[in-house]
Amino acid sequence: xDLRIAHLYPDxxxxxxxxxxxxALSQRAKWxxxxxxxxxxxxxxxxxxxxxxxxxxxxxxxxxxxxVGADLAGKNGAALKKSVEGGAAIFSVCGGYQLLxxxxxxxxxxxIPGVGILDATTRAGKTRFVGNLLVNAPDAYLIxxxxxxxxxxxxxxxxxxxTVVVGNGNNGEDKTEGAVQGKVIGxxxxxxxxxxxxxxxxxxxxxxxxxxxxxxxLAPLDDADEKSARDQATEVARTRP
Amino acid sequence: xxxxxxxxxxxxxxxxxxxxxxxxxxxxxxxGLVALTLDPDxxxxxxxxxxxxxxxxxxxxxxxxxARMLADITxxxxxEPIHNRSxxxxxxxVAAALLADANWYGETRGDVGLFEIDEASLPGAVGRLxxxxxxxxxxxxxxxxxxxxxxxxxxxxxxxxxxxxxxxxLVLNADDPLVANLARRRDANTIFFGVxxxxxxGTIPQAISDATRCPRCKAPLTYKRVVLxxxxxxxxxxxxxxxxxxxxxxxxxxxxxxxxxxxxxxxIGSIFAAVRVPIPGLYNAYNALAAIAAARALExxxxxxxxALANFRPAFGRLETVELEGRTLRLVLVKNPAGFNAAIxxxxxxxxxxxxxxxxxxxxxxxxxxxxxWDADFExxxxxxxxxxxxxxxxxxxxxxxxxxxxxxxxxxVVDEWREAIxxxxxxxxxxxxxxxxxxxxxxQDLREVLSRIGVVAPFWED
Numbered sequence: 001x002d003l004r005i006a007h008l009y010p011d012x013x014x015x016x017x018x019x020x021x022x023x024a025l026s027q028r029a030k031w032x033x034x035x036x037x038x039x040x041x042x043x044x045x046x047x048x049x050x051x052x053x054x055x056x057x058x059x060x061x062x063x064x065x066x067x068v069g070a071d072l073a074g075k076n077g078a079a080l081k082k083s084v085e086g087g088a089a090i091f092s093v094c095g096g097y098q099l100l101x102x103x104x105x106x107x108x109x110x111x112i113p114g115v116g117i118l119d120a121t122t123r124a125g126k127t128r129f130v131g132n133l134l135v136n137a138p139d140a141y142l143i144x145x146x147x148x149x150x151x152x153x154x155x156x157x158x159x160x161x162x163t164v165v166v167g168n169g170n171n172g173e174d175k176t177e178g179a180v181q182g183k184v185i186g187x188x189x190x191x192x193x194x195x196x197x198x199x200x201x202x203x204x205x206x207x208x209x210x211x212x213x214x215x216x217x218l219a220p221l222d223d224a225d226e227k228s229a230r231d232q233a234t235e236v237a238r239t240r241p
Numbered sequence: 242x243x244x245x246x247x248x249x250x251x252x253x254x255x256x257x258x259x260x261x262x263x264x265x266x267x268x269x270x271x272x273g274l275v276a277l278t279l280d281p282d283x284x285x286x287x288x289x290x291x292x293x294x295x296x297x298x299x300x301x302x303x304x305x306x307x308a309r310m311l312a313d314i315t316x317x318x319x320x321e322p323i324h325n326r327s328x329x330x331x332x333x334x335v336a337a338a339l340l341a342d343a344n345w346y347g348e349t350r351g352d353v354g355l356f357e358i359d360e361a362s363l364p365g366a367v368g369r370l371x372x373x374x375x376x377x378x379x380x381x382x383x384x385x386x387x388x389x390x391x392x393x394x395x396x397x398x399x400x401x402x403x404x405x406x407x408x409x410x411l412v413l414n415a416d417d418p419l420v421a422n423l424a425r426r427r428d429a430n431t432i433f434f435g436v437x438x439x440x441x442x443g444t445i446p447q448a449i450s451d452a453t454r455c456p457r458c459k460a461p462l463t464y465k466r467v468v469l470x471x472x473x474x475x476x477x478x479x480x481x482x483x484x485x486x487x488x489x490x491x492x493x494x495x496x497x498x499x500x501x502x503x504x505x506x507x508x509i510g511s512i513f514a515a516v517r518v519p520i521p522g523l524y525n526a527y528n529a530l531a532a533i534a535a536a537r538a539l540e541x542x543x544x545x546x547x548x549a550l551a552n553f554r555p556a557f558g559r560l561e562t563v564e565l566e567g568r569t570l571r572l573v574l575v576k577n578p579a580g581f582n583a584a585i586x587x588x589x590x591x592x593x594x595x596x597x598x599x600x601x602x603x604x605x606x607x608x609x610x611x612x613x614x615w616d617a618d619f620e621x622x623x624x625x626x627x628x629x630x631x632x633x634x635x636x637x638x639x640x641x642x643x644x645x646x647x648x649x650x651x652x653x654x655v656v657d658e659w660r661e662a663i664x665x666x667x668x669x670x671x672x673x674x675x676x677x678x679x680x681x682x683x684x685x686q687d688l689r690e691v692l693s694r695i696g697v698v699a700p701f702w703e704d
Binding site (some may be wrong): 190 | 454
């Protein structure tokens with residue numbers, strides 16, 4: 001069995017250690033004897049947009065987001081949409097999450113269109129949300145660190161990933177954090193997210209593998225270290241939000 | 242002579258300082274905070290009369306080491322630096338250093354201000370200190386919960402530098418595209434430094450690069466050599482922006498186990514001298530270049546500068562060593578991905594198979610977001626590690642990072658208490674062996690406290 005991971009714009013959307021999500025997906029597949037290949041997809045003509053089983057799209061600086069936004073407005077955005085329709089999964093964080101929505105509305109000037117894969121809209125906020133973020137999701141909780149000024153609001157087609165316990169999440173108003181729509185996930189969890197939230201990593205792996213393989217059942221891993229890092233980080237979030 | 246308000250602030254700060262010393266608590270910036278609360282212009286008042294002016298040293302990595310090198314160099318030139326040596330690099334730290342030097346009449350003994358300045362505070366600080374020289378070592382991603390995005394920080398620094406009078410000299414790293422473009426004004430007085438040695442660095446861009454695009458036209462940058470992250474021999478193929486000509490450069494860099502040697506050249510290419518600095522690592526060669534370039538801006542002779550560097554003693558946690566129970570602890574401060582990768586590079590260059598004691602904290606001074614460890618190149622480090630004892634407030638995140646970098650379970654051990662962690666790491670190393678200590682800022686302070694209680698190092702305020 002093999003897994004194909006695409007890292008979107010690793011040269012421009014790579015702050016806050018989001019690379020750890022790609023490391024987590026790769027390692028958790030390899031530990032189960034699944035072959036893994038990771039390819040980079042950046043600005044310009046994409047060689048093979050039908051190749052990936054799962055895309056990772058991280059956060060970036062404003063300058064990076066402008067360039068990436070412009071690139072996704074062309075052929076590449078359409079290719080990404082088509083890939084999702086073909087069964088690929090996406091995991092996105094912060095700036096990547098925002099760019100997958102309908103649009104980003106800055107304080108002044110025209111709004112920046114997104115890819116529209118997620119039924120979500122982001123507006124610029126006046127203050128920045130910086131701190132530990134603890135989220136209660138239907139299956140288990142999620143722990144991470146948020147750092148964003150955008151306020152994201154979900155439409156009817158996107159479901160929140162979970163409810164905020166500590167921190168601000170999507171917009172600091174409605175207690176929601178993140179979005180799920182089909183096999184596409186967006187969230188504000190840095191940390192990196194997936195190493196400390198292995199259940200979410202495995203959910204994504206299952207979705208990704210299902211694109212080209214039947215009835216995948218992932219063998220359980222020894223997650224004692226993951227659990228103990230989660231517990232320590234959760235304790236920090238509860239005591240020093 | 243400082244005004245009345247500054248004199249009152251000075252007296253109040255000094256009283257606070259005396260009080261703290263009598264109760265055995267030194268080395269805090271609290272007296273500085275007291276003085277600034279009474280007179281927000283205190284540091285401007287006291288520093289404006291200094292004979293040789295003020296030097297500000299800033300940047301993400303290397304500012305402490307570069308400032309210490311400059312302290313030695315200015316002393317070798319017969320000057321008396323007022324230096325915020327304990328590393329408190331906000332306004333209060335500058336104020337505390339001035340308080341410690343001034344008498345009750347606000348008269349300073351020192352004749353040059355040498356201030357390490359936190360890069361986020363630099364835009365405000367240069368307005369208050371009116372420096373004669375500003376040195377900027379590099380700009381990397383660091384503690385993004387506090388500094389936020391690097392482009393925005395670089396812009397703020399550039400804006401602030403543009404307001405300085407033309408007498409101010411900017412000493413800038415030509416190899417860092419973000420720093421090289423901080424001198425916006427055409428009439429700015431600049432001294433650029435950089436590394437020319439073609440054998441230094443690779444050709445592959447690094448994952449943690451923070452400036453992949455041209456600072457002027459936003460086209461992708463191309464590199465002939467990548468030294469570290471986005472530092473190297475860069476140019477823009479689109480608008481032809483490139484490294485500015487280097488006024489002080491290293492034509493050859495030789496790195497040893499516990500030293501680094503650089504051959505210096507000036508603009509006209511004539512070899513000046515070879516300088517041997519008794520601390521290892523390419524990044525310390527950069528720090529030495531920055532210090533020499535600053536010495537030139539201050540019109541201090543090269544002979545004084547190089548002889549001062551030859552006797553340099555590093556700050557606590559900057560690759561220096563401490564002996565404990567017949568073992569050597571080599572202390573490495575790590576606080577951001579670029580610094581981590583540079584330190585790891587320096588350690589592994591000599592073929593070490595390190596026994597590690599690693600500590601990760603997430604207090605304010607460390608950065609509350611520990612995400613950065615996932616950007617750091619643990620994948621290069623892990624295969625060389627023979628054993629790792631891990632501790633700190635967020636030690637379990639660090640253990641997880643090692644696990645995902647491929648370090649086998651049996652080589653990782655988490656010990657929550659610092660004291661026990663040190664004992665455990667030392668007991669695992671053979672007599673005469675070395676333990677490499679990797680620690681974030683406050684974790685290094687905790688370690689120092691434990692070591693000073695045992696009596697192997699002095700408390701940090703006596704440094």
